[in-house]
Structure formats: structure tokens, C-alpha cells
Amino acid sequence: MEELKTTWSDGSEDELVRELLDDVSPFFVLPQETTESKLTTANESTLNRLLSTVYSGPTIEDIDSALSVTNYKHHFQDISETRISILEKGLSKVENKYTLKIKSCGNVMADDGYKWRKYGQKSIKNSPNPRSYYRCTNPRCGAKKQVERSTDDPDTFIITYEGLHLHFAYPYFLMGQPQHVNPPAKKPKQTISEAQAQEAQEVEESPASFTSSPLPDISEAQEWMGPQGLLEDVVPLMIRKPSNNQFASNSSSCASYPSPETSPSWSSEYSHSCFDIGI
DNA sequence: CGATTTTGACCAGCGC
DNA sequence: GCGCTGGTCAAAATCG
Numbered sequence: 001m002e003e004l005k006t007t008w009s010d011g012s013e014d015e016l017v018r019e020l021l022d023d024v025s026p027f028f029v030l031p032q033e034t035t036e037s038k039l040t041t042a043n044e045s046t047l048n049r050l051l052s053t054v055y056s057g058p059t060i061e062d063i064d065s066a067l068s069v070t071n072y073k074h075h076f077q078d079i080s081e082t083r084i085s086i087l088e089k090g091l092s093k094v095e096n097k098y099t100l101k102i103k104s105c106g107n108v109m110a111d112d113g114y115k116w117r118k119y120g121q122k123s124i125k126n127s128p129n130p131r132s133y134y135r136c137t138n139p140r141c142g143a144k145k146q147v148e149r150s151t152d153d154p155d156t157f158i159i160t161y162e163g164l165h166l167h168f169a170y171p172y173f174l175m176g177q178p179q180h181v182n183p184p185a186k187k188p189k190q191t192i193s194e195a196q197a198q199e200a201q202e203v204e205e206s207p208a209s210f211t212s213s214p215l216p217d218i219s220e221a222q223e224w225m226g227p228q229g230l231l232e233d234v235v236p237l238m239i240r241k242p243s244n245n246q247f248a249s250n251s252s253s254c255a256s257y258p259s260p261e262t263s264p265s266w267s268s269e270y271s272h273s274c275f276d277i278g279i
Numbered sequence: 280c281g282a283t284t285t286t287g288a289c290c291a292g293c294g295c
Numbered sequence: 296g297c298g299c300t301g302g303t304c305a306a307a308a309t310c311g
Contacts, residue, residue, distance in 0.1 A: 117283075117284090118283080118284060118285085119284095119302095119303070119304080120285095120286090120302070120303060120304080121284090121285075121286075122300090122301065122302075122303095124300095124301090125299090125300070125301095131301090131302095133302070133303075146302095
């Protein structure tokens, strides 16, 4: 009876494709016209390519190569590179699960534009770090993910995506085509090219762009997601300590948190984040 | 007051 | 058959 919950493959693909075609999604916006224009030839080819990828199921190579793409040029390029640079290519696939290892300065947060609801947490044997279980709140998406911190390297997070929605990765499939070089119609709000002394920190400052970077019209995505939900999603990785010490400022490594007053227990207040470690 | 997290219990699969 | 482990559920707690 409960099995229908875990059947990603049956009708989910249709749903996914539908979502891919739905420019309402912050994540599956077509690379070019997101407002008035229809599909251009370029877009069609992109779409077809994407659809075929979806239907056939992305392979490790697809994702890996997608994550490696750096020729996508627009004002968010630097961010894309930043993002890519922090991916340590620890990508692996087991059945329908994709495990990604991400290295950060100990404080990685990224918003993939979707909301994740935490539904469980378990302590892992031989590991001081618990594992958090999240489920996509999008009713059209049965994706799940697990987030845990590497035992060896506390700065490395292991995120396991399950289900068809590799939220963070799909947009990169669109990057394969360097033709989508939309001139920045909007002023690049993030011209932090060299200021990124610390990549990871860069990421945490722009969690959403982390994933939406490949999207030309980020403002639209933001609009969809809400004005500032992005920064707010930058939930610092810290040990959840009740009132006592609201911010584990001890996590010195990266200390550029948005609003200290947000809440003493924000680490898991919202599951918006893509890489929030529920501890 | 509604939404979301927390957290222990429960269940199923697996190895011994 | 038993115990262990991972995954999920659901009631209670918490926050905005």
C-alpha cells in the first residue's frame, strides 16, 4: 500500500517533464525566454535534449559533465564556477540515488528553489553527526534527500538525492549549450569575482544563485521564490543549541550569517535549504 | 494560530 | 530466530 510512495518511475516522469515545461518553476525555467517569447529553435533543441535526458534518466556522466561545465557565460558565471569549484566530484549513483559530496568551509547552504520538509533524523553509527531526511514539499515531486556530514571531514557534506528530481543538477543540463549567452539585461548584482577569497562563503551568500545561476533570468526565479527567501535560507551550519548559545559562533570558519535575530533555532526552522544539516 | 521541526517509536530488510 | 541498522511516522513542541 505504501509502495506507491516510492515509485518514482511510474508517472513521475510525466510530472517531471511537465514541470520542466512549466516556467513557473524556479528551477526548470527555460534558458532563454521566460516571459513572452515562445520556444525558439534553440530552446526547442535544448528542451528536446533535456527531455530525452529526463526520459532516459540522467547518468553519472550527464550530471558530472553538467557540473563541470564552465562555459556558460553570463553575469552569474563566476558563481557557477564557484559552485562547481566546491563540488568535489564526489558524485556517485546507486540505483536511483545520487550521492553528492560537497566540500565547504563548514558552512554551506544552498537553496535549490524548492522547499524541503524534514521528516526525520537519525544518528549514524560510528559517526557523531546525524543524518537528516528531507522530502520535497512540492506535491508534484516525490524527491527526497538525505543530508549528513562526513565523518572524516566535517567540512564535507554528503547529500543523497533520491527520486527523479536532482534539483540541483537538472539546470546544468541546460548549460551544455553555450549558445545561451544572454546579455545581462540586468545589472549584475554580484560582481564579486575576486572578492571570493573563500568560495564556500561565496556560496552561502548567494544560496539561491547557487543553483539558479545557470538561469539567465534570475530575477524571475527570485520573484517566484520570494524576494529574499534566498538569504534567509542561508542557514548557517551550526550545532543547534537552545537559547544557551544562539549562534555557535564557535563555528568561526564562516561567520557571515544573515540576521542573528532570526531565531536561536534556525538551523532547522525551515527546510528550504538544499544543504541544511539538521543537527 | 498555522506551519514546521523535533524526537522517540515503529517497521522492514539484512546479516549472523 | 535475533539483533542491528536505516528509514518513516506521528504526536508534541516550537517558532513566526
